[in-house]
Amino acid sequence: MHLRSLRLRLLVTFGLGALILSSMFASVTYLGVRHVLIKNQQQTDLRQSYLNAALIRSTLYTSPPDLDSLLNSIQHATSSNVLVQTHHQWLSESPGATTGDVSTAIITSVDNGKITEQTMNVDHRIIFVVGVPIPAVETQVFEIFQLANLENNLRVLLQLMGVGALLTSLIGISGGLWVTRRAVRPLVEVSQAAALIAQGKLSTRLVVTRADEEVQQLTESFNAMVSQLVERLERDARFASDVSHELRSPLTTLATTASVLEQHRDELSPAGQESLDLLQADLSIFQALVEDLLEMARSDAGASQLVMETVPALELVRQSVRSGARRHGIQEPSVEVAEGVEQPWVRVDRRRFERVITNLIDNAHRYADGAVAVRITHQDGLLAINIDDAGEGVALEEREQVFNRFFRGRAANDRGIARGTGLGLALVRDHVQAFGGTISVTESPEGGARFQILLPLIAAAHA
Amino acid sequence: MPRILIVEDDDHIRTALRLMFEGQGFDVDDASTGEAGVALFDRMASDVAIIDIMLPGMTGFAACQALRNSSDVPIVIVSARDETADVVLGLESGADDYVTKPFVPEELLARVKAHLRRRPEKSTNAFTLGDLHVVPDEGVVRHGNGAELHLTSTEFRLLTDLASTNGKVLSREDLLERVWGYDYFGDSRLVDVHIRRLRTKIEPDPANPTYLITVRGAGYKLVH
Amino acid sequence: MKRLNALLLLMLGAVLLAGCTLVPTANSPTIVTKKIPFGLLGQTIPGTNNGRVRFVTQAVYIVDATGHLAATSRIVPSPPTLLSVLRELILGPTSIETFAGYTSDLPKNFVIVDAVVKDKIGYIDIATPLSSLSRSRQVLAVGQLVLTAQAPGVGATTGVQISVAGVLQETLLPDGRTSELVTANDFSSLLNH
Numbered sequence: 001m002h003l004r005s006l007r008l009r010l011l012v013t014f015g016l017g018a019l020i021l022s023s024m025f026a027s028v029t030y031l032g033v034r035h036v037l038i039k040n041q042q043q044t045d046l047r048q049s050y051l052n053a054a055l056i057r058s059t060l061y062t063s064p065p066d067l068d069s070l071l072n073s074i075q076h077a078t079s080s081n082v083l084v085q086t087h088h089q090w091l092s093e094s095p096g097a098t099t100g101d102v103s104t105a106i107i108t109s110v111d112n113g114k115i116t117e118q119t120m121n122v123d124h125r126i127i128f129v130v131g132v133p134i135p136a137v138e139t140q141v142f143e144i145f146q147l148a149n150l151e152n153n154l155r156v157l158l159q160l161m162g163v164g165a166l167l168t169s170l171i172g173i174s175g176g177l178w179v180t181r182r183a184v185r186p187l188v189e190v191s192q193a194a195a196l197i198a199q200g201k202l203s204t205r206l207v208v209t210r211a212d213e214e215v216q217q218l219t220e221s222f223n224a225m226v227s228q229l230v231e232r233l234e235r236d237a238r239f240a241s242d243v244s245h246e247l248r249s250p251l252t253t254l255a256t257t258a259s260v261l262e263q264h265r266d267e268l269s270p271a272g273q274e275s276l277d278l279l280q281a282d283l284s285i286f287q288a289l290v291e292d293l294l295e296m297a298r299s300d301a302g303a304s305q306l307v308m309e310t311v312p313a314l315e316l317v318r319q320s321v322r323s324g325a326r327r328h329g330i331q332e333p334s335v336e337v338a339e340g341v342e343q344p345w346v347r348v349d350r351r352r353f354e355r356v357i358t359n360l361i362d363n364a365h366r367y368a369d370g371a372v373a374v375r376i377t378h379q380d381g382l383l384a385i386n387i388d389d390a391g392e393g394v395a396l397e398e399r400e401q402v403f404n405r406f407f408r409g410r411a412a413n414d415r416g417i418a419r420g421t422g423l424g425l426a427l428v429r430d431h432v433q434a435f436g437g438t439i440s441v442t443e444s445p446e447g448g449a450r451f452q453i454l455l456p457l458i459a460a461a462h463a
Numbered sequence: 464m465p466r467i468l469i470v471e472d473d474d475h476i477r478t479a480l481r482l483m484f485e486g487q488g489f490d491v492d493d494a495s496t497g498e499a500g501v502a503l504f505d506r507m508a509s510d511v512a513i514i515d516i517m518l519p520g521m522t523g524f525a526a527c528q529a530l531r532n533s534s535d536v537p538i539v540i541v542s543a544r545d546e547t548a549d550v551v552l553g554l555e556s557g558a559d560d561y562v563t564k565p566f567v568p569e570e571l572l573a574r575v576k577a578h579l580r581r582r583p584e585k586s587t588n589a590f591t592l593g594d595l596h597v598v599p600d601e602g603v604v605r606h607g608n609g610a611e612l613h614l615t616s617t618e619f620r621l622l623t624d625l626a627s628t629n630g631k632v633l634s635r636e637d638l639l640e641r642v643w644g645y646d647y648f649g650d651s652r653l654v655d656v657h658i659r660r661l662r663t664k665i666e667p668d669p670a671n672p673t674y675l676i677t678v679r680g681a682g683y684k685l686v687h
Numbered sequence: 688m689k690r691l692n693a694l695l696l697l698m699l700g701a702v703l704l705a706g707c708t709l710v711p712t713a714n715s716p717t718i719v720t721k722k723i724p725f726g727l728l729g730q731t732i733p734g735t736n737n738g739r740v741r742f743v744t745q746a747v748y749i750v751d752a753t754g755h756l757a758a759t760s761r762i763v764p765s766p767p768t769l770l771s772v773l774r775e776l777i778l779g780p781t782s783i784e785t786f787a788g789y790t791s792d793l794p795k796n797f798v799i800v801d802a803v804v805k806d807k808i809g810y811i812d813i814a815t816p817l818s819s820l821s822r823s824r825q826v827l828a829v830g831q832l833v834l835t836a837q838a839p840g841v842g843a844t845t846g847v848q849i850s851v852a853g854v855l856q857e858t859l860l861p862d863g864r865t866s867e868l869v870t871a872n873d874f875s876s877l878l879n880h
Contacts, residue, residue: 175656224483247565248564249473249476249543249564251564252473252564253475253476254565255484255568256480258568259479259572260482260486263483263487310679312681315634352553
């Protein structure tokens, strides 16, 4: 039995524990009481036997014929049967006595001169037989006691004990329920807080209440851990930012001096010129990388940097496409607006949005001979901006990973063209998500890749 | 030969810039502190200035303000940071443009050249805005009493461009292209800050503009 | 898991044990060793002058299935008195004897007023006369009395005299005679040889 739920395990343990404990207690109590009651009864019966034996002795001594009536009156008084034996023959019995109730074993023992007692079960009746030898009158007296009364009392006791055990178990279970809830609640709270933090709500902390010491410890440790993690994250973000920052000045020098060299290209030897080409090529990658890193660090630091405006989407897309294409010196893809798309408004950070479009167009240029078109439609109540190309598309298994930082897919490895910084698509995803939208890649109508941005529409009235 | 002032404390960058602009036919004066830069500017009467924000002693902002107080020449600030606050502050201090390090040297070059080239749109007729009389041909704005209102060439160009459309709305991107001459990825904050500066100069109540109107989501227009 | 099993077994065992209301059936007899009061195990009765009672087996005569006198035994306190022996006689056959066909010809309401042995003669005084019985029965009844009275141990070696309410009777003998003093020999013909 491997229960996965702590709650259930606790509950079962409590319930079972209560049941076992109360049953054991009830049993022990019952057995103890029974033992004592029986012993006491036997003592009493024994004393009665002695008394009767003495009476029989004196009757046999003084007036033997009165034996019968003596036995009779004994039976009337105490409802126990008495049998008297001498010379292995029954001398007298009280009415209703059964000689069969006296076993040969007890007779033998009494014949040996020992007072003997025996408990027997005859026809579901429990009887207690006491045999007393009276040597002075050469007889053996056997008294048979019914323990029916005692049996009844014990049965009642057993029933009571059973009920008690059951009640205790029920109380145990409810106790278990209460304890379980109390014990498990902190765990649930911790897991909830952890989930929130994983989602990115880094300010989540557990509330410190005057709870149990262990829970309080857990809370404090958890909060401390989260704070440390957050600090580490911020430090890392700051580090990336700081590093990129520090790179600015040397990069500026490099770029500027490369530019100067370019101006003096004619004065260089062919080897020098080729070297200059390589220098400039990698320098631009380097610069782009540093810029992307900085952007990334800014993005990581939080959305507080965003300047959100409600803008008409179509104009913004057109301008972004135009400036993006011109910036990279590539051909502008056409912007096609589907029928029924009228004056859509979206809420974005302009600069970042332009960056998104630029990156996607640049991506299409690098890996797919340029974007064929930018198509705007409505989809599921959202605004869809599709950047379609006619390249080889993105393999199915890479469609999630392609937005990861520094991911090199098959396409990138296949082509020998200038590599990107590796952060372009990651930045696109970060920005789009900051706008409250989503980005995915599927197939374009031309058979290449379609990068689709879905943004929530703002009703014109709110614009 | 246009004269350019470069105020930059990083030796390597300063030297590289000097080399680049000299190679492009500029007369270059350079300084490594704000104070030296301001003094040099006064003495040499530069046509355009490039100032780094991060300077020891007198800040780049202060240097920019000092220059702007005495001249209308184009000023481009160079910043290591792209924070909106810094950009705005720089532009408010009187700069016409800003670039962030690391910049593409060719871009900086192009921008400087564009700023030098800029002349007001001569085809526009003179017009009035309340008390102010705008004369594009002469490149001046006068109060009713004849006193001249100082606008930088950028601000002047912005004003006349908006006027030339006869009340039509111009988007930020349009303005960037027409006024700054950018046919590439520009920063609309340039436009926003300059509009704000213009408003403080020409509007009776800059907080509630009557001439330079913002059209939400579209751009700006001039009503006269 | 093992622990749980052990616990469950323990519980089960406890419950089962409690299930039986009393100690299991048919346990062997146990000897009581504590102090016995009243001096029950003493050879004499306390408070008496070495008083004790002994029992002897004494012959009494009843009638067998063939209509003859037959001897059986009864236990009577020792030393046997005529009265105690005769008392046992009039109690009649035991259930086992009755089952085997034995009877007693003494009437149901037979009462012995008194019975003593004096000078080796047994004097039996009865309440009602036996003459109401048929002759054969009467003879058997008397035979029972006489043989029983004259059995060894009682001491009525000479003979027996029967009286009714104190009045001495002429007792009828099997051969038809009557006599005041009768002996066991007189009734020997009634025995089953």
